[in-house]
Amino acid sequence: MAHTVFIDGGAGTTGLEIADRLEGREEFELVRLNDAERKDEDCRRSALNFADFAILCLPDDAAREAVALIDKDSGTRVIDASTAHRTAKGWIYGFPELVGPNVVSGADRVSNPGCYPTGFLALVAPLVRAKLLPNDWPYSVNAVSGYSGGGKGLIQRFEGEGSDIAFRAYGLGLDHKHLDEMKSKAGLKHAPVFAPSVIAGFRGMVVEVPLPIEAMRNSARPEELREELARYYENAPLVTVHQPEEDVSELLLHKNAEPWDGLDLYVFADKEGHTARLIAVLDNLGKGASGAAVQSLNLMAGCDPLAGLRA
Numbered sequence: 001m002a003h004t005v006f007i008d009g010g011a012g013t014t015g016l017e018i019a020d021r022l023e024g025r026e027e028f029e030l031v032r033l034n035d036a037e038r039k040d041e042d043c044r045r046s047a048l049n050f051a052d053f054a055i056l057c058l059p060d061d062a063a064r065e066a067v068a069l070i071d072k073d074s075g076t077r078v079i080d081a082s083t084a085h086r087t088a089k090g091w092i093y094g095f096p097e098l099v100g101p102n103v104v105s106g107a108d109r110v111s112n113p114g115c116y117p118t119g120f121l122a123l124v125a126p127l128v129r130a131k132l133l134p135n136d137w138p139y140s141v142n143a144v145s146g147y148s149g150g151g152k153g154l155i156q157r158f159e160g161e162g163s164d165i166a167f168r169a170y171g172l173g174l175d176h177k178h179l180d181e182m183k184s185k186a187g188l189k190h191a192p193v194f195a196p197s198v199i200a201g202f203r204g205m206v207v208e209v210p211l212p213i214e215a216m217r218n219s220a221r222p223e224e225l226r227e228e229l230a231r232y233y234e235n236a237p238l239v240t241v242h243q244p245e246e247d248v249s250e251l252l253l254h255k256n257a258e259p260w261d262g263l264d265l266y267v268f269a270d271k272e273g274h275t276a277r278l279i280a281v282l283d284n285l286g287k288g289a290s291g292a293a294v295q296s297l298n299l300m301a302g303c304d305p306l307a308g309l310r311a
């Protein structure tokens, strides 16, 4: 029998992309609310408690409310795409490549990683764990995202009539909601200096961690960092660690990019290995949100982990 899945916030950017990835999957049957019902508390409570799986694609406060609407004995297992539960007790961090697929498979409460943290943690967490990068370095993260990363509101700002925005730097209060997640999940002593920005393209992101290797205590050489990442992700089909032989001289995001659930990692360095740039390229709506949610759902439901994903 198919597992029932309710996407709360299913009319939003992340929710629609999850439904897209579940289209035609016989293992799952979507529980749907119509437009008049989708924000009605009673209708949501009933769908949340009926479904085998609830995927929350809501603003943080609404995600907390949704969890409170689920009865303890309903048996509903939850994947939350918002920031609300990423560092909360009792929640598993839905990054199978970092926490282990079995940990996600057996969980009842899974918090989907943030889009920027997905890039940052994929690069830094395994290297800090392996003690090839220090845990007390004040890391920086420079990142650009497609505007779909800001949901319907930001899409409207970029696509609305008369919009003329080409680039948007933000997070200027140095208090972005992803800081705790990046610090705690990488096991760092300090939160990174995070410089996010948005470009006039719908989807895709580049997340970069510059490393002044020569000035750092306890940092391995760039080729050792690359080798460790390649070893670490050897059996992770969604992650590709690129090699210098590929001779990559530029990284592009495309305005009309197709949905994509992979994660590309690069270690660039100067010839002497004095400075390096760790770079992750991903789709904010793919491995950064909807693709990651479907990956966790697959694991939790005991399906092929890559089913419905575009790697």
Ligand SMILES: NC(=O)C1=CN([C@@H]2O[C@H](COP(=O)(O)OP(=O)(O)OC[C@H]3O[C@@H](n4cnc5c(N)ncnc54)[C@H](OP(=O)(O)O)[C@@H]3O)[C@@H](O)[C@H]2O)C=CC1
Binding pocket: 008, 009, 010, 011, 012, 013, 014, 015, 038, 039, 056, 057, 058, 059, 060, 062, 081, 082, 083, 113, 114, 115, 148, 149, 150, 151, 152, 153, 284, 285, 288, 289
């Ligand atoms: N977009 C992205 O790339 C990523 C998003 N996320 C996270 O996923 C979550 C959803 O984001 P996103 O899809 O981009 O946002 P959107 O704004 O595109 O969609 C949010 C949806 O939630 C609905 N909604 C809001 N409040 C309620 C409520 N109380 N009850 C029921 N439905 C409600 C909205 O309704 P209405 O349509 O009426 O506005 C909308 O359909 C957020 O927490 C976001 O941070 C995480 C990673 C990446």
Ligand SMILES: CC(=O)N[C@@H](CCC(=O)OP(=O)(O)O)C(=O)O
Binding pocket: 081, 082, 083, 113, 114, 115, 116, 145, 146, 147, 148, 149, 150, 151, 154, 177, 178, 196, 197, 198
């Ligand atoms: C471009 C843009 O606005 N991006 C969002 C982050 C993407 C998102 O909403 O995801 P999380 O749930 O992981 O926070 C932001 O900076 O708030």
